[in-house]
Amino acid sequence: MKNIAFLTSLISLFFLNSCVKTLEAPEQINEEELITTLVVSLESATDQVELRYTDLDGDGPNQGVFQAPNLKPNTTYSGKLEFLNESESPAEDITLEIEEEANDHQVFYVVNGLNATIEPINIDKNGYYLGTSFSLTTLSASEGQLQFILRHLPTKPNDGNPATAGGATDLSVIFNLKITE
Amino acid sequence: MFKTLLHTILIVGLLILSIPSAIAQQCNLQIKGIVVDSHDDTPLEASSVLILENNKTVFSNTKGQFELKDLCEGTYTLYFEHIGCKPLEYKVDLNKDTTSLTIELEHHIEALDEVTVASKSYLAVSDSGVEKRIESVAIQQNSSLQLADIVSKISGVTSLSTGNAISKPIINGLHSSRVMIVNNGVRMEDQEWGSEHAPNMDVNTASSITVVKGANALQYGGDAIGGIILAEPEKIAFKDSIYGRSIVGTETNGRAAFINSALIYSKKNGLQAKLQSSYKKQGDVQTPDYYLTNSANEHKNLSAYIAKKTTHKGISSYFSYVNSTIGILSASHIGDASDLYRALNADRPATLTDFSYQINAPRQEVDHLLLKINAYSIVRDKGKLLLQFDYQNNHRLEYDLRIGDQKNIAALDLKLLSESLSLDYHSYRSNGFQFKSGILGKYQFNYSNPDTGVKRLIPDYVKLHGGVYGIADYELEDKSAFEFGLRFDYIDLKSYKFYQKSRWEDRGYDQLFSDFVISESENQVLTKPELQFPSLTATLGYHAHFGSNTNLAANITRSKRAPNPAELFSDGLHHSASRIELGDLSFNQETSTKLSVAIEHQSNSTSLSIQPFYNAIKDFIFLRPLEVTQTIRGFFQVWSYEQTKAELYGLDLDFRQKLTNSIEYSSQFSWVHATDLDKNEALISIPPLQFNNELSLSDHNGNQFGIQSSYVGKQNRYPDYNFNIYIPKDNQWKLIDISSTPKAYHLLGLFANLNLSTQSSLSIRVNNLLNTSYRNYLNAMRYFSDELGRTITIQYKINY
Secondary structure, three states, X not given: OHHHHHHHHHHHHHHHHHHXXXXXXXXXXXXXXXXXXXXXXXXXXXXXXXXXXXXXXXXXXXXXXXXXXXXXXXXXXXEEEEEEEOOOOOOEXXXXXXXXXXXXXXXEEEEEOOOEEEEEOOEOOOOOEOOOEEEEEEOOOEEEEEEEEEEEOOOOOOOOOHHHHOOEEEEEEEEEEEEOO | OHHHHHHHHHXXXXXXXXXXXXXXXXXXXEEEEEEEXXXXXXXXXXXXXXXXXXXXXXXXXXXXXXXXXXXXXXXEEEEEEOOOEOOEEEEEEEOOOEEEEEEEEOEOXXXXXXXXXXXXXXXXXXXXXXXXXXXXXXXXXXXXXXXXXXXXXXXXXXXXXXXOOOEEEEEXXXXXXXXXXXXXXXXXXXXXXXXXXXXXXXXXXXXXXXXXXXXXXXXXXXXXXXXXXXXXXXXXXXXXXXEEEEEEEEEOOOOEEEEEEEEEEEOOOOEEEEEEEEEEEEOOXXXXXXXXXXXXXXXXXXXXXXXXXXXXXXXXXXXXXXXXXXXXXXHHOOOOHHHHHHHHXXXXXXXXXXXXXXXXXXXXXXXXXXXXXXXXXXXXXXXXXXXXXXXXXXXXXXXXXXXXXXXXXXXXXXXXXXXXXXXXXXXXXXXOEEEEEEEEEEEEEEEEOHHHOOOOOOOEEEEEEEEEEEEEEEEOOOOOEEEEEEEEEEEEEEEEEXXXXXXXXXXXXXHHOHHHEEEEOOOEEEEOOEEEEEEEEEEEEEEEEEOOOEEXXXXXXXXXXXXXXXXXXXXXXXXXXXXXXXXXXXOOOEEEEEEEEEEEEEOOOEEEEEEEEEEEEEEEEEEEEEEEEEEOOEEEEEXXXXXXXXXXXXXXXXXXXXXXXXXXXXXXXXXXXXXXXXXXXXXXXXXXXXXXXXXXXXXXXXXXXXXXXXXXXXXXXXXXXXXXXXXXXXXXXXEEOOOOOOOOEEEEEEEEEEEOOOOEEEEEEEEOOOOOOOOOOOEHHHHOOOOOOOEEEEEEXXXX
């Protein structure tokens, strides 16, 4: 019984010693580098187009909103990608961070059904493609998809095929597009 | 000259001839005896008889009789123990065929800190439950394995894994929150809800591991609707001694090295201490065809125990620290469903690398600290009163592939603090009647570190848990016994959780749980869910002997399990599964009614155990795919936790036959049939039929050699959770087949255990001898890679 009395006092000490924490309201986490919006600016001598995808609640239940106007045939567009976090105001431009960490990022493109070719332009410090700026050349009228995939830590250099480049996907957006007069 | 040569030949010849006789010195002697109570000469059943020289233990039967066979000539020290008796040491000079002994133990004087072993049979945690035990020899021979891999040697137990270094036990088809792990008297609290969270305990700290296939051992808790795993420490004798052992070894696969050492100090006056530590490091493991990139892992453990015991009371404290760093297969870190499609249609991971010991992201780093203090006192020779306090601190870090400033910041950082205080009373049997009763208070605090910069997977919460139980057991004249137990638990869970506003409204929580809302920001809602779960658990069991060789145990238990934090609060992307998982705040508790039966027959050469079970679970919580959603990261399946009426039944079988004195055959069979009765479809992740066979050859010196065969069938009962997504590259809708189960496989293994001297032994094991390529339905990595190829483990054990 003496043992038990001793133990009881030991345990009370333990409890008194503030090993019991009280629940307090936690701080809100605003996810860093959350991308809510992809803006694709396409510019040619004769045309200017902006593709846009916005999903403000990230992996939440609300569906994203597309904006995908038509492209002109036989045109070479110079393209630029912008990645924004519009869940904060003012919106945060994440493109800057991606370009700063260019060595660890790459944009991959997949064209399907469209009579068009797409080539990356800008490169990282090691001379490998980053691809936030690119050149899109359209040919005859057609309909199909253009997909942009942003990855971090892909194997560099690679052949531009996202299937074998590895890394982790930050963004993957498919635009349904029409090339028409 | 010639004469000298002849002499030499003769002497050498004689020497050679004498070797076999020296080796084969008489080792067929035996000791027979009976253990009785010194007061009234009643036989003492289930007394343990330990030969200190070779660490062999036998137990006395219902008539108090025991038998020690295959002994060599010499002097032996026998150590007798029985619950409620003062242990006794007895020296025997063995020189004739059979030595007969009558051992008198003085009853009603407590000596051992033995809480769990009831008085029926040495296995019994409860009288009527279905139990199987793994002994210290088997644990030591598998020193480098994880808990789940060791207990899966028992029929009806399989392991659920995530790669090669994360595995957790499945009992009769159920796992995670439904299986309770009690480590040295302390219920493990280590975020066990996660299927990719392995139990944070080192098997080397245990001397025996018992699996109870049901929730009937109410003294530990009422919610183990799958079963209970009890890891118990080694018993230390009351004598002046200091001894220890070390095990060092290597595994070829992953070029692993491991070491485990234990040092034990004891005094006749009841002072005891033990210090134990182990370490294992393993590099990337390989399948028959390629290395698994980033599958390296490292485990450390340190444990210490000190106690002072007398015949009537004792106090002890135990400390253990476990640290694991585990690499997660790189190929499993995928993006959206199109990545999953690619992985499923490739026969190997897209990027393969050479061997490395490096553990990169993604990886888990888990620390677990456990501290226990307990004291017991014998109350008027009628029973034992126990007081225990335990403290656990679990810290789980999960690192993702991140870059820049976040590179070394974990994406998941959870700290779970648990403290519990319990008081138990276990009476000795008198007039056939015995009872156990106790009360428990527990406090838990979960902290989710916001520095991760990632939405909290599990919110901060405080959980208070109170429990009280009583178990009565009545033994009749014919040694059959009835057992009846009741337990009441009350859980109070308070939590702070941020929801995305869109999710909060989409789930209808803004209507259902508007009381929980504390504040709202532009796109998040801070809520304070407060939930209560009262539960009543009841068990009824019967245990009978038919003749001297046949036993029957039957048990029916109704138990309840409160939903775990993941089931309640999940809301977001689960990377390694490439899916969004959603919990549900409105869940009820699961209610299980399980009937388990064990029929056992044992004779000198044969033992057979048949264990059927039936488990009906109301409000069974499981994940089911709801829809496919598009996010900025691509397409993901949304899985939502749901409740259904589930039914699991099955059969476990163990058979052992001595073919000759030295050859033994054993086999095990397990089968589970599980159905979601609401939807009338199979439940997911149910172990396929398994059939194991082993043939072993052993000699008088305990050397052993054997061959093992393990057949795992194809699970033909699985729900169809496949879905279609559009793949732009192929301009096609493709079926993502996540449901189909892998083919059946058969593996061969070899093992040898050699006693090099009385102090040292060598164990060699070969797993997957034929280097078979296969995939395992119960490994989350089955979508991405094959299982391990041939693995040879060699370990050397030395006692000192």
